[in-house]
Amino acid sequence: MNKMKANMTNYIDGFTFPVPRVHLTEYKRVAETIAEIWREYGALAYFEYVGEDLNLKGTRSFPEMLDAKDDEAIVLGWIVFDSRETRDLANERVAADPRITNLIEPLINPTRIIFDATRMAYGGFQPFIQK
Secondary structure: OOOOOOOOEEEEEEEEEEEEEHHHHHHHHHHHHHHHHHHOOOOOEEEEEOOOOOOOOOOOOOOHOOOOOOOOEEEEEEEEOOHHHHHHHHHHHHHHHHHHHHHHHHHOOOOOOOOHHHOOOEEOOOOOOOO
């Protein structure tokens, strides 16, 4: 298991989006390779989880927030960096890496979209509370 010491200088990119359940295995294969690329460019850790218990009375659910269909799973992920500066540099390098383009192209094919970035919530987060 990946061991990482959290500290108040860490910075994370967080994201969530729906994936058609029928394509989860294909998406996972691609995401595992993408995670390795992020690690090459400075990420300390890369995590993705698939939603299981997503409804809490009185709150807005992830499926509702992302306008997910019944046949879609919700993926929640985050990438940990040692600083915002490392994250910004990693984002530049990942965006310029042709391996990423080659990996993502099949996921955004208009005939069977697996990953739709317009339905993704994403942001960079600085430390607030870490216990």
